[in-house]
Amino acid sequence: MRISELARRTGTSPRALRYYEEKSLLRPDRSASGYRDYDERAAQAVRHIQLLLSAGLGTSVIAEILPCIPDDTTVLAPTCPELLDGLAEERVRITRSIDKLAAARDILDQLLQTRPVRD
């Protein structure tokens, strides 16, 4: 399928799909005319990319992880044990970020003399 169809089927834009390719997240074939030609697996890969992106992972990390996710799942635990440590570290970084943000919010709550409110 061509880029616009893949974009439509995955809810992204052709622009984003070209960007993914530039970051080596996707490697579509090319038609004789130079048009990108995507297969079914690409559609699944894009969904994985979007999931990983929403997890806050960078494109370089995603490029490593992607080949470890089977087309039909969203879990990689059983597949590539080597990556698990790296992702665990990523999780630690995220936790630290959350803690810092929470601390910043607490300070603002004090300055504003408001009682902590849940969003």
Added chain:
DNA sequence: TTTCTAACA
């Protein structure tokens, strides 16, 4: 018409 690349907003 659709897509391509590259560059600019």
Added chain:
DNA sequence: TGTTAGTA
């Protein structure tokens, strides 16, 4: 990320 230009 969107958009634009000039092509094939």
